[in-house]
Amino acid sequence: MRIQCGGKGSSHARITVAVAGSLAMLLACAGQAKAQVWTRAIVRTGEAAPGVEGATFGLLGVPLISDTGMITFQAVLTGDGATAETDHSLWKKHSADIPRLMAREGQQAPGCPPGVVLAAMDNPIPGSNNGAVGFFTTLRGEGVTEANDNGVFIALAPQVMQKACREGDQAPGLPGATVEPMTLESQRNFSMERGALYFGLPLVIAGDGVTADNDEALFNGHWSGMMPRLREGSVAPQSNAVVDWVEVGDFPAISLNAAGVLIGLSGPGVTPQNNIAAYSGPLPNPLMIARRGNPVLGMQGAVFSELGVPHAYGSGLSALLWARVSGTGVTEQNDTMMLWSSGGPATVVAREGDGLFGQPTGVVYGEFDANADGVLVQFAIKLFPARLAGIGVDETNDRCLVSNAGFAALRVIVREGQVAPEFDGPGGTTFASFDSYHMNGPGWVVFAATLSDGNEGLYVWDSARGVKLIAREGGLVRTGPGVYGTVTDIAMWGSTGPSNGADGRRTPQNQSTRIVFWAALAAEGGEAPSEAIVLSSMFGCTADYNADFEVTSADITAYLQAWFADLANGTHAADLNFDGLTGSADITLFLQRWFQGLMDGGCS
Secondary structure, three states, rough: EEOOOOOOOOOOEEEOOOOOOOOHHHHHOOOOOEEOOEEEEEOOOOOOOOOOOOOOOOOOOOOOOOOOOOOEEEEEEOOOOOOOOOOEEEEEOOOOOOOEEEEEOOOEEEOOOOOEEEEOOOOEEOOOOOOOOOEEEEEEEOOOOOOOOOEEEEEEEEEEEEEEEOOOOOOOOOOOEEEEEHHHHHHOOEEOOOOOOOEEEEEEEEEEEEEHHHHHEEEEEHHHHHHHEEEEEOOOOOOOOOOEEEOOOOOOHHHHHHHEEEEEOOOOOOOOOOOOEEEEEOOOOOOHHHHEEEEEEOOOEEEEEEEEEOEEEOOOOOOEEEEEEEEEEOOOOOEEEEEEOOOOOOEEEEOOOOOEEEOOOOOEEEOOOEEEEEOEEEEOEEEEEEEEEOOOOOOOOOOEEEEEOOOOOOOEEEEOOOEEOOOOOEEEEEEEEEEEEOOOOOOOOEEEEEEOOOOEEEEEEEEEOOEEEEEEEEEEEEEEEEEEEEEEEEEEOOOOOOOOOOOOOOOOOOOOOOEEEEEEEEOOOOOEEEEEEEEEEEOOOOOOOOOOOOOOHHHHHHHHHHHHHHHHOOOOOOOOOOOOOHHHHHHHHHHHHHHHHHHHHOOO
């Protein structure tokens, strides 16, 4: 291919590059184009829905992304090709591919009697590497009642599905018992690890041998072999007490049959002072990491009085949780904390009243919120919200996000009252509150914030670059070559659940630099207002491969290192065209994007 290097004012030197030839010639194109955080609308309302004749995309749901870059989203279809009974749909899309229809309202529900069809569907959960999608749906048709009108299904390929679990089905592993009605709250605890659906469902059951004392159970495992792991009336692990109830977090670690759970206890010797325990690890025998009434490690005379649901990571042997304590030396100014377990009893990582690294003298942790979710990745990297107290702290600057990603100690990474950046530098607004947040394996934090001017924005932080703007209300996102739309509303999936790189949880961010979000766009140039699914590269576009905000020859070097590492290790980090292989076609695609970025003056 024949390429002109550089942009306006360049030497206009021309070189011919053969992909199979020497890549050293590319170094002659070492431009210094400044790159910005990159966004692009990849699906918009009004566009034709591929494969559905006469239908276009109408309302769009908040998207999710897997670690291989597969984006899944809901859409309501409009036009002659859609009716009120066929307009709900689920889609998947790689950034370089057209959207693929995975499931549609009115479609026969697999594993159900003829005439039972899919109705309203919840947000799909993308599989991590084989393109499968899991989703919760309501059902309608012959014989459908309130007792059997919900279920969880897997779309293995476009419109090729299998049933995983339905209300009224036999409860797995419990002959004679059936699954009682499910809700959106009970179905959200499943993942698509390595393309296979794993459950972590606390379900109510009924039938033979089921009483009020044993009618709830936590089922866990691959959908084809799901089994009851913790059931009311059974003996709680590492205890002589009986399981009274089981609570899991919104997005617990289900990876390889592991979970973080909170268990209510009953039986001989159990009192209101010791009747709750936190567990984390492989099911059905997770490790007890804290129990109400037990001593707190490192705090002589203090005991646990309240416990939150552990947020487990990976195998579940590492977990982060909230607690309140009481006892010797404990007051209302130091009785809440965040704890961490790594295969043993939980230890304190942040306590109300303690000082923070990097904060002025006299600024300390305030009360920790029991409902605030923490995030744990790579076993020891933590992210959680905190309230501050002390000298100079008031209601305008007392909330923050704390992490140790990239550091040896926990520190504030963003705080209320802090100036919110714009693309071209510091802005005139400040952060007023933090609405949702997520951290991936490399320790990059994406968060949604309300600003002092009332607008919402999405931002990304890492230890090397600090906080950068992704998109905000009143700002622009790219909708086509050289075309931009003004954002009037913005939303990111609010999961704070941890990710271990291949667990398929609901997440707006993958282990690379990609994030997806929903945006409403203002009417532009005679066009009607629209909605869009937007893809962002957190630290630049593909051309800026080493994420240094420059498009230079260093990006070629970084990409080739990743490409050769894939060949040596059987990985797919450099698989840019998402064909499941790392090959010469990926080099070609990278070079095309690199030269385009160079000539565009970055990744405009």
